[in-house]
Amino acid sequence: xxxxxxxxxxxxxxxxxxxxxxxxxxxxxxxxxxxxxxxxxxxxxxxxxxxxxxxxxxxxxxxxxxxxxxxxxxxxxxxxxxxxxxxxxxxxxxxxxxxxxxxxxxxxxxxxxxxxxxxxxxxxxxxxxxxxxxxxxxx
Amino acid sequence: xxxxxxxxxxxxxxxxxxxxxxxxxxxxxxxxxxxxxxxxxxxxxxxxxxxxxxxxxxxxxxxxxxxxxxxxxxxxxxxxxxxxxxxxxxxxxxxxxxxxxxxxxxxxxxxxxxxxxxxxxxxxxxxxxxxxx
Amino acid sequence: xxxxxxxxxxxxxxxxxxxxxxxxxxxxxxxxxxxxxxxxxxxxxxxxxxxxxxxxxxxxxxxxxxxxxxxxxxxxxxxxxxxxxxxxxxxxxxxxxxxxxxxxxxxxxxxxxxxxxxxxxxxxxxxxxxxxxxxxxxxxxxxxxxxxxxxxxxxxxxxxxxxxxxxxxxxxxxxxxxxxxxxxxxxxxxxxxxxxxxxxxxxxxxxxxxxxxxxxxxxxxxxxxxxxxxxxxxxxxxxxxxxxxxxxxx
Numbered sequence: 252x253x254x255x256x257x258x259x260x261x262x263x264x265x266x267x268x269x270x271x272x273x274x275x276x277x278x279x280x281x282x283x284x285x286x287x288x289x290x291x292x293x294x295x296x297x298x299x300x301x302x303x304x305x306x307x308x309x310x311x312x313x314x315x316x317x318x319x320x321x322x323x324x325x326x327x328x329x330x331x332x333x334x335x336x337x338x339x340x341x342x343x344x345x346x347x348x349x350x351x352x353x354x355x356x357x358x359x360x361x362x363x364x365x366x367x368x369x370x371x372x373x374x375x376x377x378x379x380x381x382x383x384x385x386x387x388x389x390x
Numbered sequence: 391x392x393x394x395x396x397x398x399x400x401x402x403x404x405x406x407x408x409x410x411x412x413x414x415x416x417x418x419x420x421x422x423x424x425x426x427x428x429x430x431x432x433x434x435x436x437x438x439x440x441x442x443x444x445x446x447x448x449x450x451x452x453x454x455x456x457x458x459x460x461x462x463x464x465x466x467x468x469x470x471x472x473x474x475x476x477x478x479x480x481x482x483x484x485x486x487x488x489x490x491x492x493x494x495x496x497x498x499x500x501x502x503x504x505x506x507x508x509x510x511x512x513x514x515x516x517x518x519x520x521x522x523x
Numbered sequence: 524x525x526x527x528x529x530x531x532x533x534x535x536x537x538x539x540x541x542x543x544x545x546x547x548x549x550x551x552x553x554x555x556x557x558x559x560x561x562x563x564x565x566x567x568x569x570x571x572x573x574x575x576x577x578x579x580x581x582x583x584x585x586x587x588x589x590x591x592x593x594x595x596x597x598x599x600x601x602x603x604x605x606x607x608x609x610x611x612x613x614x615x616x617x618x619x620x621x622x623x624x625x626x627x628x629x630x631x632x633x634x635x636x637x638x639x640x641x642x643x644x645x646x647x648x649x650x651x652x653x654x655x656x657x658x659x660x661x662x663x664x665x666x667x668x669x670x671x672x673x674x675x676x677x678x679x680x681x682x683x684x685x686x687x688x689x690x691x692x693x694x695x696x697x698x699x700x701x702x703x704x705x706x707x708x709x710x711x712x713x714x715x716x717x718x719x720x721x722x723x724x725x726x727x728x729x730x731x732x733x734x735x736x737x738x739x740x741x742x743x744x745x746x747x748x749x750x751x752x753x754x755x756x757x758x759x760x761x762x763x764x765x766x767x768x769x770x771x772x773x
């Protein structure tokens with residue numbers, strides 16, 4: 252039974268641009284990063300935002316709690332590297348995933364392009380963040 | 391008359407999510423990443439400043455104190471808590487935890503995650519809440 | 524039983540009669556209702572007393588056949604499980620969203636049935652223990668614990684409400700969708716089944732589990748509390764495991 256496409260939902264994978272039985276092996280990775288990032292966003296970020304973006308600029312922390320010397324010592328270390336991975340890189344991938352799907356929800360652009368842009372940006376910024384920590388460690 | 395040609399099909403419009411409160415809350419949940427991205431970019435700038443030296447570090451702290459930046463980051467704080475509230479309840483549905491024969495109640499899993507938030511807060515207070523030694 | 528208070532209610536129905544016009548239109552009906560009047564009762568009253576041209580589907584009147592799904596004020600519901608007493612203001616009835624409409628409240632659910640068939644929602648057992656012997660019939664054994672793993676997802680009645688609730692299906696009809704994935708997951712969790720590899724080929728696609736963004740409205744509207752959103756996201760975990768295994772096997 253054939254139907255004119257005009258009156259029925261499209262049967263081509265137009266918006267995702269994938270052949271019908273293409274296995275989406277990469278999606279497991281993006282979803283894993285999204286989920287891990289979501290946990291970090293929920294568990295770590297409330298405190299991180301409160302301390303670094305609210306209490307610190309308002310001057311409500313003890314004077315030398317985040318002095319240049321102490322902040323450098325804490326950040327440019329192995330625990331600092333791990334912290335950046337959990338509090339910056341993973342949330343970046345979480346954001347990239349939600350932005351990508353949000354653009355699909357709002358019918359903006361093509362998913363294949365959005366995907367590359369979003370995860371690509373998250374990967375570049377993550378590399379930059381981890382690179383900064385490593386640069387600080389070997390200064 | 392051919393049945394199939396007479397069918398009516400209306401594709402979803404871009405504003406579909408404005409029609410129901412449930413969908414608006416979904417979009418709000420998805421939008422929590424917007425202030426998150428702003429905060430993460432601030433942190434990246436802070437890391438660059440820290441690497442450049444004490445003067446840039448002070449300048450970055452002053453930048454973080456400017457009203458608009460502070461306001462956006464307060465928004466990010468609210469967003470992170472709203473995200474936590476919506477994200478924690480999904481966990482037991484995605485990964486129901488079982489210890490032997492015992493199915494862990496959903497409420498216990500959600501409470502455990504909030505305990506994690508509290509533990510991180512205590513760690514931050516311990517790290518930054520007192521004069522360093 | 525106390526005497527029922529009979530009053531008059533107005534409901535609007537979105538009509539579509541392709542023989543007369545290509546454009547749908549709203550029609551209002553006024554009918555007598557009491558506390559026990561379901562939406563299906565109301566539609567039956569309209570059909571029998573007021574307007575015999577109205578088309579809609581129904582059968583069992585008790586939320587098991589899954590055929591009387593309609594949109595009530597924009598929310599998909601079963602007509603037989605929806606009571607007019609629960610609505611204070613206007614009641615607007617439309618055909619189920621995201622499906623092609625054939626006539627009035629009757630939609631074409633073929634795409635849902637296609638997606639359902641794709642996930643092979645039946646027991647797959649390539650190596651039955653023994654050939655069937657009628658003299659000594661051997662049945663599958665399943666413990667209550669094994670049953671508990673999938674029981675919730677087995678309650679689906681294929682009413683399609685979750686498809687009308689799902690914006691991802693609305694945006695991309697190729698998405699296999701909540702109901703079908705929940706049933707695929709139900710068989711993947713069944714101790715008697717060995718078909719998960721076959722189903723994974725269908726689930727681990729962009730149009731499979733990965734189109735879902737956990738909006739969660741499917742689970743909210745499900746009249747049988749199947750929680751398809753949970754099933755899809757548990758399937759994501761299973762798909763991720765499947766991918767990891769495929770990666771190590773090369």
